[in-house]
Amino acid sequence: MKKLLSLLALGLALSFGTAAQAQDAAATCAAQSAEKKLAGAAKTSFEKKCVADQQAAAEANANAVCEKSAADKKLAGAAKTSHVKKCLADQQAAPAKK
Secondary structure, three states: OHHHHHHHHHHHHHOOOHHHHHHHHHHHHHHHHHHOOOOHHHHHHHHHHHHHHHHHHHHHHHHHHHHHHHHHOOOOHHHHHHHHHHHHHHHHHHHHHO
């Protein structure tokens, strides 16, 4: 039960949407660049890399959730691939429905 609640919480956290994540990532990265007192090209470069890194981490996290779901259902081969693909598509589409 605890495992299920953890997965549900993680799924909910991921379902807030890529647009919201991008805005949050941009705000976080802007704050970090301000703390580092960056300006000009250094600031732009830092923020661009920071946002890309955060988006990559979010995608990896979403993939891990879907892989875990497939493992919990004991799927293998084409069934696993199909499940993971659909799971990732559902997670990306969920924010658009809100």
